[in-house]
Amino acid sequence: MTETATHTAGTFTPPARFAVPGRIEVSGRAATTWRTATLTEIRRETPRASTFRLAVPGWAGHLPGQHLMLRLTAEDGYRAQRHYSLASAPDDSGHIELTLDRVPDGEVSGWFHTVARPGDEIEVRGPLSGFFAWPGDRPALLLGAGSGVVPLMSMVRHHRARGLTVPLRLLVSARGPEELIYAREYGTETTPVFTRTAPAGVPVGRLAPGHLAPLLADPPAGGWEAYVCGSNAFAEHASRLLVAAGQPVDRIRIERFG
Amino acid sequence: MNTTRGFTGRPRAARPGLPPGQYDAGDDWPVLSAEVTPQIAPADWSFRVGGLVAEPRTWDLAAARRLPASGYAGDIHCVTGWSKFGVRFGGVSLDAFLDAAGPLPSATHAVAHAHTGYTANLPLADLTGGRAWIVWEYDGRPLAPEHGGPARLVVPHLYFWKSVKWIAGLELLDHDEPGFWEQNGYHARGNPWEEQRYSGD
Ligand SMILES: Cc1cc2nc3c(=O)[nH]c(=O)nc-3n(C[C@H](O)[C@H](O)[C@H](O)COP(=O)(O)OP(=O)(O)OC[C@H]3O[C@@H](n4cnc5c(N)ncnc54)[C@H](O)[C@@H]3O)c2cc1C
Numbered sequence: 001m002t003e004t005a006t007h008t009a010g011t012f013t014p015p016a017r018f019a020v021p022g023r024i025e026v027s028g029r030a031a032t033t034w035r036t037a038t039l040t041e042i043r044r045e046t047p048r049a050s051t052f053r054l055a056v057p058g059w060a061g062h063l064p065g066q067h068l069m070l071r072l073t074a075e076d077g078y079r080a081q082r083h084y085s086l087a088s089a090p091d092d093s094g095h096i097e098l099t100l101d102r103v104p105d106g107e108v109s110g111w112f113h114t115v116a117r118p119g120d121e122i123e124v125r126g127p128l129s130g131f132f133a134w135p136g137d138r139p140a141l142l143l144g145a146g147s148g149v150v151p152l153m154s155m156v157r158h159h160r161a162r163g164l165t166v167p168l169r170l171l172v173s174a175r176g177p178e179e180l181i182y183a184r185e186y187g188t189e190t191t192p193v194f195t196r197t198a199p200a201g202v203p204v205g206r207l208a209p210g211h212l213a214p215l216l217a218d219p220p221a222g223g224w225e226a227y228v229c230g231s232n233a234f235a236e237h238a239s240r241l242l243v244a245a246g247q248p249v250d251r252i253r254i255e256r257f258g
Numbered sequence: 259m260n261t262t263r264g265f266t267g268r269p270r271a272a273r274p275g276l277p278p279g280q281y282d283a284g285d286d287w288p289v290l291s292a293e294v295t296p297q298i299a300p301a302d303w304s305f306r307v308g309g310l311v312a313e314p315r316t317w318d319l320a321a322a323r324r325l326p327a328s329g330y331a332g333d334i335h336c337v338t339g340w341s342k343f344g345v346r347f348g349g350v351s352l353d354a355f356l357d358a359a360g361p362l363p364s365a366t367h368a369v370a371h372a373h374t375g376y377t378a379n380l381p382l383a384d385l386t387g388g389r390a391w392i393v394w395e396y397d398g399r400p401l402a403p404e405h406g407g408p409a410r411l412v413v414p415h416l417y418f419w420k421s422v423k424w425i426a427g428l429e430l431l432d433h434d435e436p437g438f439w440e441q442n443g444y445h446a447r448g449n450p451w452e453e454q455r456y457s458g459d
Binding site: 029 | 259260261262263264265266267268270279281288289290291292293294295296338339374375404439442443455456457458459
């Protein structure tokens with residue numbers, strides 16, 4: 001069998017480094033310590049999504065785009081843990097915010113949407129992953145759908161809170177205006193894309209080449225760092241559009257919510 | 259223990275084979291990859307074993323298919339929390355490739371790298387002895403691009419980020435060298451039974 005192997009030793013140089021390097025170093029300590037967080041406020045965003053504000057003593061701070069792991073514990077010791085993106089911009093309030101979609105029969109999101117109330121305690125660890133983080137340095141082109149807009153909103157909020165001048169654009173896809181999370185907060189940096197219903201005069205349809213062409217035909221100095229977040233189907237669709245429009249693959253970061 | 263008020267969770271049918279903190283994804287097979295899915299034609303795929311070996315070797319898909327067929331039928335576990343039971347992968351045992359290249363006695367670790375540049379590090383002991391495969395079939399059909407097709411590494415006893423999609427090669431080393439997620443805060447080994455998710459776990 002081995003004589004059938006092709007010998008091309010020496011002609012192939014393995015890529016020495018991963019294609020898309022992480023943006024920041026991640027603290028191993030912050031990632032492994034479970035902290036008790038207290039729910040302080042619940043805000044409805046859409047019929048299916050709410051924002052949960054948590055006080056987290058000892059929170060190490062985060063960068064926009066990072067996520068945390070959260071766990072709920074039942075009386076018998078059973079635990080359920082899930083990942084959630086940080087919606088809030090980094091600040092020194094001692095609080096963080098998460099925005100959760102209500103998943104049908106969802107074990108964890110179901111608890112948040114039907115049981116949780118201010119004063120409840122849960123546990124979190126993080127922030128996690130330096131890959132999808134945006135320190136606010138490079139021009140950012142953000143593409144999100146559904147709750148995939150959550151980590152991107154942290155970037156938009158950070159951009160505003162710090163008065164950053166580096167270009168930032170957000171394309172956010174939702175089924176309709178009533179399902180658009182953070183609708184009241186968007187400014188001129190944002191273009192909503194409605195896939196099922198839209199206000200009068202606004203076209204209905206998926207994110208399309210036409211949305212990206214103007215941005216990629218005339219990129220800012222240094223080019224865009226693209227951040228894509230949402231379901232796997234959206235991530236595949238959006239990342240293909242980016243590549244087709246000329247965005248280099250090693251400047252595309254993807255977070256898939258599954 | 260910090261119990262959560264009013265949280266009961268799903269009915270617990272004790273599921274043997276489910277590592278701590280994992281849930282059964284059922285028929286779903288979530289895709290988790292931080293990269294753009296590459297479209298690699300089967301004819302363009304190659305797999306190289308190099309580094310600390312007696313003779314670096316490279317196979318294309320046709321040559322790899324001529325090695326003795328092998329496969330994995332069992333469970334897989336993703337660090338994000340889902341496990342999938344009873345999957346069937348078809349391909350060739352990694353031992354067949356390693357035996358052909360001949361690891362040197364000094365080789366202790368490997369970096370598995372993808373055609374995209376993604377990497378993961380593994381102790382060599384986790385890749386030998388019938389515990390790892392190069393696969394191109396899932397459930398008897400060609401592996402889909404978003405799941406790593408034309409061919410991926412499968413190391414089912416570790417979290418699945420170690421099972422490098424679009425596998426391009428293995429570089430054998432005499433030391434451990436963190437790969438993509440390992441440099442982004444994830445654990446160096448990733449044993450689901452010990453819940454080695456993040457560095458420091
Ligand atoms: C990095 C990352 C960041 C994320 N950020 C966010 C975010 O900001 N906001 C957000 O809303 N989500 C986010 N998610 C998704 C989130 O982690 C959860 O997957 C989501 O909230 C669903 O969890 P759940 O417990 O409510 O639902 P689950 O109980 O996990 O259910 C999900 C689906 O699987 C089925 N299912 C799962 N397990 C079982 C079982 N044992 N028996 C029967 N059916 C089952 C359910 O019926 C349902 O359809 C993120 C995911 C990742 C990986």
